[in-house]
Amino acid sequence: MTKSLALSKTDYKIARSCLTKLYYRLRKYPSNVDGDEYMELLAQDGYMIGAIASLLFPDAVLVDEPDHDKAVQLTHQYLQQENVTLLEAAFESGGKFARPDILIKQGIHLTLIEVKAKSFDSSKENILRNKKGGIIPEWLPYLEDITFQAIILRELFPASTLTCELMMPDKSRTTSINNLHALFALNLIKEDDSGYPRARFTFKGDVELLRENHFLTRLNVDLEAGELTPEVSSTAAAFFNSMNPLTKIPVPISFACKDCEYRVEEDETPNGFRECWGELADPKPHLLDLYHGGTVKAVNELIGSGKTGLFDLSESALGKKNGSMGTIASRQLIQMRHTKDNTEWIDPALGDILASYSYPLHFIDFETSALAVPYHAGMKPFENVAFQWSCHTITAPGAEPKHAEWINIRETFPNFAFAESLMDYLGRSGTVFTWAKHENTILKSVLEQMEGRHKNAALKDWLEWMTDSRMVDMNQLTLNHYFHPVMKGRTSIKKVLDAIWRANPSLRSHFPEYVKEENGEMLSPYKALPPSTIAEKEVVVNEGTGAIRAYQSMLYGQKLDPDIRDQWKNLLLQYCKLDTLAMVMIYWHWSEKLHVL
Ligand code: SF4
Numbered sequence: 001m002t003k004s005l006a007l008s009k010t011d012y013k014i015a016r017s018c019l020t021k022l023y024y025r026l027r028k029y030p031s032n033v034d035g036d037e038y039m040e041l042l043a044q045d046g047y048m049i050g051a052i053a054s055l056l057f058p059d060a061v062l063v064d065e066p067d068h069d070k071a072v073q074l075t076h077q078y079l080q081q082e083n084v085t086l087l088e089a090a091f092e093s094g095g096k097f098a099r100p101d102i103l104i105k106q107g108i109h110l111t112l113i114e115v116k117a118k119s120f121d122s123s124k125e126n127i128l129r130n131k132k133g134g135i136i137p138e139w140l141p142y143l144e145d146i147t148f149q150a151i152i153l154r155e156l157f158p159a160s161t162l163t164c165e166l167m168m169p170d171k172s173r174t175t176s177i178n179n180l181h182a183l184f185a186l187n188l189i190k191e192d193d194s195g196y197p198r199a200r201f202t203f204k205g206d207v208e209l210l211r212e213n214h215f216l217t218r219l220n221v222d223l224e225a226g227e228l229t230p231e232v233s234s235t236a237a238a239f240f241n242s243m244n245p246l247t248k249i250p251v252p253i254s255f256a257c258k259d260c261e262y263r264v265e266e267d268e269t270p271n272g273f274r275e276c277w278g279e280l281a282d283p284k285p286h287l288l289d290l291y292h293g294g295t296v297k298a299v300n301e302l303i304g305s306g307k308t309g310l311f312d313l314s315e316s317a318l319g320k321k322n323g324s325m326g327t328i329a330s331r332q333l334i335q336m337r338h339t340k341d342n343t344e345w346i347d348p349a350l351g352d353i354l355a356s357y358s359y360p361l362h363f364i365d366f367e368t369s370a371l372a373v374p375y376h377a378g379m380k381p382f383e384n385v386a387f388q389w390s391c392h393t394i395t396a397p398g399a400e401p402k403h404a405e406w407i408n409i410r411e412t413f414p415n416f417a418f419a420e421s422l423m424d425y426l427g428r429s430g431t432v433f434t435w436a437k438h439e440n441t442i443l444k445s446v447l448e449q450m451e452g453r454h455k456n457a458a459l460k461d462w463l464e465w466m467t468d469s470r471m472v473d474m475n476q477l478t479l480n481h482y483f484h485p486v487m488k489g490r491t492s493i494k495k496v497l498d499a500i501w502r503a504n505p506s507l508r509s510h511f512p513e514y515v516k517e518e519n520g521e522m523l524s525p526y527k528a529l530p531p532s533t534i535a536e537k538e539v540v541v542n543e544g545t546g547a548i549r550a551y552q553s554m555l556y557g558q559k560l561d562p563d564i565r566d567q568w569k570n571l572l573l574q575y576c577k578l579d580t581l582a583m584v585m586i587y588w589h590w591s592e593k594l595h596v597l
Pocket of ligand 1: 018019020021251252253254256257260261262272273276277
């Protein structure tokens with residue numbers, strides 16, 4: 001007789017977002033999370049936090065067994081002791097399986113500790129609840145996770161008392177350990193018996209120092225776990241039933257499917273999205289391409305009635321009942337009309353706006369990192385590190401852009417040197433352009449970081465001046481004044497550049513080094529960036545997460561090899577340089593179209 005499939009806490013979490021996904025996960029359908037750099041980076045950060053948490057319990061015993069059944073048996077043996085602390089213990093009850101990060105047994109009292117790489121601020125009260133006393137939705141996945149485990153423990157040990165705690169990076173604490181991030185080594189990656197990889201980090205630094213200087217805080221969540229128990233218990237039972245026998249439970253498709261992780265490339269098989277949507281996945285342009293489509297009530301009604309083409313939506317469905325159009329609806333209308341005509345839209349009003357900007361025009365971009373495990377002493381978890389800037393400057397109408405850049409290559413907190421070099425370069429003249437608000441946010445955080453840590457009155461004054469609505473957001477200009485059908489519902493710099501790069505041959509002849517075609521198709525300049533071969537692997541940096549990884553590799557990787565360090569540095573420089581050149585290209589394209597000198 002085959003053993004029933006047990007519901008793990010990860011299964012529970014995935015099924016909670018959509019029950020059909022549980023089937024795809026257990027059948028190991030391809031997902032766009034597989035190999036996703038950002039998800040991997042977050043996972044690694046989480047594993048490091050897990051490693052720190054386990055080191056805080058010096059007497060803890062690791063249940064080092066990937067096989068579920070053997071791990072359950074081993075846990076059972078360890079729990080014969082009166083007092084014991086277990087890491088990755090294994091429990092199964094009523095078809096539910098979990099491996100709590102930390103379990104402390106003291107006689108009949110159990111303390112369940114779930115470690116999360118989510119930040120919180122222990123100096124603030126009542127962080128889990130809103131003013132009306134309800135649990136804040138962003139905390140629900142974490143609280144349901146620990147509730148799921150608490151339910152299993154209560155079923156197995158009804159005579160025991162139980163305390164539930166989350167342990168998380170605390171933004172009111174700092175570390176005094178320098179280069180903490182570099183003191184971890186990824187020493188083991190193995191798959192558990194459900195086939196999903198598990199990574200483990202070992203700490204190469206001074207463990208006693210870490211115990212005295214860590215930044216994790218435990219938060220009691222007994223009340224919340226108690227409140228969520230009935231709901232989690234009945235939901236878990238329904239999920240378990242769908243697994244035994246494994247059955248695909250169809251969930252009504254909706255606009256929420258847009259970001260489904262099983263929305264993989266059309267030709268990939270098996271294809272979860274395709275199975276859910278069938279022929280409704282086919283129309284081009286698709287209703288899921290609509291800018292902020294989830295805000296339009298008629299969108300889900302149309303999907304429910306089997307119509308999924310963008311032009312199945314009537315323009316009248318975009319407005320309010322009184323016929324007026326808000327900002328989002330106006331953008332949607334432009335998208336629909338200009339997609340139908342296959343025409344670019346450039347608002348004539350943009351001409352006067354561009355003409356009003358004073359020279360020099362500076363186009364800036366930052367590369368930054370904010371991870372749970374800080375790089376430097378004195379830092380809080382998730383504190384921003386600004387490690388690189390690039391700027392293209394056009395000094396006068398018709399002038400060629402000049403490039404300037406700065407990158408940190410030392411193992412020290414770089415933010416003040418970063419901001420000082422930027423201040424020295426930009427000064428206070430002309431107009432500074434960014435794409436979105438990130439640069440403003442970073443400069444504001446550098447200003448806060450200066451408090452009590454760095455004295456430089458001129459810098460403080462300049463940062464206050466710069467962050468006082470000084471920068472022009474080109475993403476906002478795009479949203480208000482520009483659309484091209486290639487962009488669909490998106491306005492990221494990469495999408496906009498891709499559109500104008502194809503549309504504007506003069507740009508391509510001006511910057512031939514970024515021209516690359518594949519199978520007769522013009523590639524985006526980001527895809528034309530030349531790779532480097534590092535440790536026999538071809539690598540290229542062409543997005544933000546890749547830049548963070550490259551920075552870590554440059555500073556903490558094979559740092560004894562200056563050539564490899566230089567290769568990472570050059571990859572970072574060429575990527576950030578293109579980000580600001582992309583802004584120049586877009587600006588030029590707009591100026592050319594609107595005859596702005
Ligand atoms: S496509 Fe939609 S219904 Fe299907 S698994 Fe994804 S989110 Fe669920």
